[in-house]
Amino acid sequence: MFHKVxxxxxxxxxxxxxxxxLEDAGVxxxxxxxxxxxxxxxxxKALLANEPYELLITDLSFEEDYRxxxxxNGADLITEIRKIQPHIKVLVFSAESxxxxxxxxxxxxxxxxxxRKARRDVxxxxxxxxxxxxxxxxxxxxxxxxxKTQNTYEFSEYDxxxxxxxxxxxxxxxxxxxxxxxxxxxxxxxxxxxxLNLMREALGCSKNEQLIxxxxxxxxx
Amino acid sequence: MFHKVxxxxxxxxxxxxxxxxLEDAGVxxxxxxxxxxxxxxxxxKALLANEPYELLITDLSFEEDYRxxxxxNGADLITEIRKIQPHIKVLVFSAESxxxxxxxxxxxxxxxxxxRKARRDVxxxxxxxxxxxxxxxxxxxxxxxxxKTQNTYEFSEYDxxxxxxxxxxxxxxxxxxxxxxxxxxxxxxxxxxxxLNLMREALGCSKNEQLIxxxxxxxxx
DNA sequence: GCTGTTTTTACGGGAAACCGTAAAGAAGAA
DNA sequence: TTCTTCTTTACGGTTTCCCGTAAAAACAGC
Numbered sequence: 232m233f234h235k236v237x238x239x240x241x242x243x244x245x246x247x248x249x250x251x252x253l254e255d256a257g258v259x260x261x262x263x264x265x266x267x268x269x270x271x272x273x274x275x276k277a278l279l280a281n282e283p284y285e286l287l288i289t290d291l292s293f294e295e296d297y298r299x300x301x302x303x304n305g306a307d308l309i310t311e312i313r314k315i316q317p318h319i320k321v322l323v324f325s326a327e328s329x330x331x332x333x334x335x336x337x338x339x340x341x342x343x344x345x346x347r348k349a350r351r352d353v354x355x356x357x358x359x360x361x362x363x364x365x366x367x368x369x370x371x372x373x374x375x376x377x378x379k380t381q382n383t384y385e386f387s388e389y390d391x392x393x394x395x396x397x398x399x400x401x402x403x404x405x406x407x408x409x410x411x412x413x414x415x416x417x418x419x420x421x422x423x424x425x426x427l428n429l430m431r432e433a434l435g436c437s438k439n440e441q442l443i444x445x446x447x448x449x450x451x452x
Numbered sequence: 453m454f455h456k457v458x459x460x461x462x463x464x465x466x467x468x469x470x471x472x473x474l475e476d477a478g479v480x481x482x483x484x485x486x487x488x489x490x491x492x493x494x495x496x497k498a499l500l501a502n503e504p505y506e507l508l509i510t511d512l513s514f515e516e517d518y519r520x521x522x523x524x525n526g527a528d529l530i531t532e533i534r535k536i537q538p539h540i541k542v543l544v545f546s547a548e549s550x551x552x553x554x555x556x557x558x559x560x561x562x563x564x565x566x567x568r569k570a571r572r573d574v575x576x577x578x579x580x581x582x583x584x585x586x587x588x589x590x591x592x593x594x595x596x597x598x599x600k601t602q603n604t605y606e607f608s609e610y611d612x613x614x615x616x617x618x619x620x621x622x623x624x625x626x627x628x629x630x631x632x633x634x635x636x637x638x639x640x641x642x643x644x645x646x647x648l649n650l651m652r653e654a655l656g657c658s659k660n661e662q663l664i665x666x667x668x669x670x671x672x673x
Numbered sequence: 674g675c676t677g678t679t680t681t682t683a684c685g686g687g688a689a690a691c692c693g694t695a696a697a698g699a700a701g702a703a
Numbered sequence: 704t705t706c707t708t709c710t711t712t713a714c715g716g717t718t719t720c721c722c723g724t725a726a727a728a729a730c731a732g733c
Contacts, residue, residue: 242571243575244470244569245469247468248468251468265571348463349515350517352464352465397659397662399662400658401659404688417711420712420713421712424691428691437623440621440664443665444620625718642682642683642684643680643682646722649721
């Protein structure tokens with residue numbers, strides 16, 4: 232089992248539970264923070280003192296408050312810590328349920344485990360710790376099989392821009408001007424129309440209103 | 453302080469923390485369930501045994517799984533328990549942050565306290581318990597002042613229907629037929645257009661797409 | 674009954690969006 | 704270079720939406 236673990240989790244109630252779970256699992260040192268910036272500082276100091284953390288357990292979304300933070304979310308935190316300590320193991324503990332997003336964490340950030348805040352999360356947390364301490368990864372069941380079965384469309388940065396502008400009230404016919412001004416590549420009105428049509432088609436939406444609603448639900452805008 | 457409290461919370465990690473908080477606060481009997489139906493049965497039995505719970509602490513959203521449930525969420529649970537035990541105190545512990553929705557809980561379900569899952573939630577939970585045991589209500593700060601200051605438009609049932617249909621891809625011109633078919637009163641196309649125009653005006657939206665995005669954020673569709 | 678007010682509907686012109694097709698342009702290979 | 708292929712843009716016709724005005728209907732008070 233791990234000897235030194237760092238927790239970054241803004242919800243006090245979740246933070247407490249994770250701590251308790253770690254203690255029950257026999258983790259020796261178990262430090263915790265409510266902010267990403269704090270977590271990063273702790274990791275840095277521990278590393279400088281030559282007593283690095285072996286595992287980071289972090290949430291994904293952190294709420295903003297009066298304290299201005301450089302690292303806004305779990306993904307930022309993971310990226311920064313990995314820069315100074317590439318081999319630290321990372322377990323993400325979050326309520327996020329979208330397979331595409333979780334999948335991205337494994338692919339782009341190379342996290343070692345994901346546990347979703349859900350009905351049996353403490354149990355899952357224990358299993359994940361077990362797996363990690365043996366050098367394995369821990370992936371939620373849904374992810375192992377799904378990934379491909381998902382009828383999901385891969386949104387490009389370009390798509391997000393279009394959707395964002397639309398959802399902010401910009402007229403479709405005015406988007407080309409905006410695109411050109413900001414240096415985005417296909418800026419013709421036809422390209423915009425084509426792209427929107429493609430998205431609607433792929434997601435089974437007949438109108439832009441439905442598309443916007445759908446993407447809001449998906450959380451991409 | 454309370455002697456007998458019932459917890460309904462599907463996330464094990466949250467459930468554990470609430471329990472611990474209650475124990476620390478000196479609550480004698482503290483039962484917990486992961487499903488609304490289970491919670492209702494417990495409340496019913498306790499009432500029949502003439503040892504009713506004094507306080508219910510419940511989440512709002514419960515995830516569906518293989519166990520088919522009659523009560524789908526915290527609001528359902530509160531409604532049903534209040535039918536058999538009208539004076540039980542209710543504390544809602546949820547991640548919901550939309551003022552309009554929380555406000556509705558106080559108004560329509562007459563809940564006694566709301567604590568949002570957030571950075572200092574355990575602390576808040578303690579304060580809420582304190583307040584409740586003294587016979588007071590516990591309302592998050594934001595709610596006390598806001599409510600009125602909100603630049604919010606009062607959505608009618610009719611408005612919601614229009615927005616819902618739009619967000620599901622129905623063409624504007626087809627909505628009159630739908631309205632008439634379902635017996636909703638002003639069913640003319642002009643009325644639909646007028647109403648939408650009014651909403652856009654009131655909320656500062658220039659297009660339907662923006663309106664849909666806005667209402668998605670507000671959580672009314 | 675009648676009259677005035679409000680709500681609802683009908684209509685029509687103009688703007689925007691939708692969709693197909695064809696031309697223009699960019700990128701790559703021989 | 705030239706040819707091919709793919710992407711992007713331009714254009715035109717049709718549909719839908721937007722918005723103002725006027726007619727029709729519903730409602731209230733007298």
